[in-house]
Amino acid sequence: MWRGLAAAVMVGVVCAVVGCFVVLRGLAFFGDALSHAVLPGVAVAYLLGGAQGPLFWGALGASVLTALGIGAVSGKQRLSEDTAIGVIFAGALALGIALISTIRSYSVDLTHILFGNILAITNGDLLRIGLFGGGVLLVIAALFKELVAVAFDPIHAATLRLPGEALRYLLLVLIAVTVVVALQTVGAGLMTAMLITPAATGYLLARRLPRMLAIAVGVGVFSGIVGLYLSYYVAVASGAAIVLVATACFGLAWAGVQLRGRA
Amino acid sequence: MTTITAFLPTALADTHDHPALALEHVSASYGKSKPALEDVSFTIAHGERVAVVGPNGAGKSTLFKVIVGLMPHLSGDVRVHGHSHHAGDCPSIGYVPQRDAVDWKFPVSVSDVVLMGTIRAVGWLRRPGRQARAAAQQALEQVGLAALAGRPIGDLSGGQQQRVFIARALAQHADVLLLDEPFSGVDVEAQEAIFGLLDSLRQQQVSVLISTHDLQMATTRFDRLLLLNRRVVADGPADAVLTPERLTAAYGGRLVVVTEPNRLTIVTDDCCP
Numbered sequence: 103m104w105r106g107l108a109a110a111v112m113v114g115v116v117c118a119v120v121g122c123f124v125v126l127r128g129l130a131f132f133g134d135a136l137s138h139a140v141l142p143g144v145a146v147a148y149l150l151g152g153a154q155g156p157l158f159w160g161a162l163g164a165s166v167l168t169a170l171g172i173g174a175v176s177g178k179q180r181l182s183e184d185t186a187i188g189v190i191f192a193g194a195l196a197l198g199i200a201l202i203s204t205i206r207s208y209s210v211d212l213t214h215i216l217f218g219n220i221l222a223i224t225n226g227d228l229l230r231i232g233l234f235g236g237g238v239l240l241v242i243a244a245l246f247k248e249l250v251a252v253a254f255d256p257i258h259a260a261t262l263r264l265p266g267e268a269l270r271y272l273l274l275v276l277i278a279v280t281v282v283v284a285l286q287t288v289g290a291g292l293m294t295a296m297l298i299t300p301a302a303t304g305y306l307l308a309r310r311l312p313r314m315l316a317i318a319v320g321v322g323v324f325s326g327i328v329g330l331y332l333s334y335y336v337a338v339a340s341g342a343a344i345v346l347v348a349t350a351c352f353g354l355a356w357a358g359v360q361l362r363g364r365a
Numbered sequence: 366m367t368t369i370t371a372f373l374p375t376a377l378a379d380t381h382d383h384p385a386l387a388l389e390h391v392s393a394s395y396g397k398s399k400p401a402l403e404d405v406s407f408t409i410a411h412g413e414r415v416a417v418v419g420p421n422g423a424g425k426s427t428l429f430k431v432i433v434g435l436m437p438h439l440s441g442d443v444r445v446h447g448h449s450h451h452a453g454d455c456p457s458i459g460y461v462p463q464r465d466a467v468d469w470k471f472p473v474s475v476s477d478v479v480l481m482g483t484i485r486a487v488g489w490l491r492r493p494g495r496q497a498r499a500a501a502q503q504a505l506e507q508v509g510l511a512a513l514a515g516r517p518i519g520d521l522s523g524g525q526q527q528r529v530f531i532a533r534a535l536a537q538h539a540d541v542l543l544l545d546e547p548f549s550g551v552d553v554e555a556q557e558a559i560f561g562l563l564d565s566l567r568q569q570q571v572s573v574l575i576s577t578h579d580l581q582m583a584t585t586r587f588d589r590l591l592l593l594n595r596r597v598v599a600d601g602p603a604d605a606v607l608t609p610e611r612l613t614a615a616y617g618g619r620l621v622v623v624t625e626p627n628r629l630t631i632v633t634d635d636c637c638p
Contacts, residue, residue, distance in 0.1 A: 126468075126471060126472075244490050245490075247481075247493070250481075251481045251484055254468070254471050255481070257433060257435055257460055257462060258460050258481065261433040261434070261459070262537070263434070305472065309517040310473065310517070313472075
């Protein structure tokens with residue numbers, strides 16, 4: 103249980119911080135696509151080594167490759183970003199399902215990938231979540247002002263000779279890594295919620311970025327802890343419980359903003 | 366008292382030997398379609414204020430993208446203070462975006478936006494320090510918005526927002542300002558405030574290039590007009606540029622020009638924002 107809690111807290115923090123950039127740059131669909139695109143990677147890893155195979159690395163490889171692929175296709179201006187995402191995302195998902203369906207215990211394993219299995223987290227998983235999650239946060243902290251400037255006004259960033267394209271790819275890769283880090287807690291199916299909902303709550307309540315980040319992290323951690331306890335005592339799927347708590351936070355924030363607007 | 370010498374552009378020493386901005390035979394295109402800009406050449410002197418006018422699709426936005434280096438040009442050269450600016454870090458171009466190009470709900474305050482002008486001077490892996498904050502504060506004072514520093518950018522009026530972006534350019538110590546349609550959706554009073562600010566910047570030898578749909582305003586408030594329709598159709602003082610022949614050449618049938626003695630009336634059916 104304590105491993106599950108530690109994982110939920112770390113994932114809550116990383117997803118909330120990365121999620122703020124996802125929300126501000128309108129990349130929600132991209133995050134959703136990536137979380138499904140990890141399937142073929144996980145499937146290949148599974149086929150190579152079974153349930154103890156290099157699932158994490160398979161997911162990481164697939165996620166980062168897909169992120170770079172979407173970045174390259176959509177950067178060429180002929181295709182809009184959401185079209186490029188749609189094509190690659192559906193293709194990757196189909197490939198993942200095709201591969202997984204060749205495995206005999208297909209339904210059980212697929213369920214774990216799609217909806218997470220936070221209570222089965224091992225010390226090794228925890229270490230990887232900490233290392234990669236910490237790495238993502240470190241990169242964001244180091245390049246914070248540049249990432250914000252490119253998100254706010256890319257043309258101005260170009261006049262400053264900031265490497266806008268490189269920063270765009272970097273953000274895509276950071277999202278890809280985050281998706282893999284969070285995979286075991288909420289699974290591919292609910293990943294978008296972990297990225298979007300806490301950040302969206304912060305966006306509703308805050309008018310400045312540091313505050314938005316703080317609120318998002320608060321919601322992410324709170325829903326991780328409360329969701330996990332809820333799932334334990336009420337016996338519901340942990341990923342779903344975490345996301346439901348986050349959604350409730352968002353609902354409260356939204357209602358609060360509406361009421362304040364009317365007053 | 367804090368000193369801000371560190372922010373002065375290094376190009377300042379040889380500034381006056383070259384025009385502030387020079388384009389030499391610049392062509393650019395999107396994909397394989399016909400070029401968006403063809404053989405565009407002009408120069409802007411220090412302290413000069415020039416308007417770019419032309420119909421929709423004439424390449425005004427493309428021109429700006431090429432100048433800031435966001436879009437590569439196929440041939441020709443863009444020089445800032447005589448330097449081919451793709452060669453090095455040259456933050457001396459300040460950019461004021463079109464109003465609809467900005468996400469006004471982005472959670473940044475007025476001073477956050479102005480501080481973005483100092484990013485290069487602050488350098489990688491560092492947070493803005495006292496020098497950068499002083500430069501931002503000074504820029505905000507210069508545009509008369511120091512009192513609103515803490516407000517979210519979205520709360521300001523259209524004219525104030527334009528001045529914030531001019532302040533960002535000043536914090537960056539830019540001396541060539543590009544303003545993309547700065548007067549659309551801005552009332553006359555705010556427009557006057559912006560021109561007042563540009564007048565004071567002229568004394569600091571800041572050059573300004575503005576794209577606008579408003580031919581009426583372009584005739585009165587600028588040193589020179591650049592009439593653009595993929596090529597430079599005409600370049601010079603307003604009365605020389607806005608002749609019926611040249612306007613018809615640039616706008617085609619979308620513009621009806623009525624000439625009376627001492628008066629030029631332009632009727633356009635071009636939908637202008």
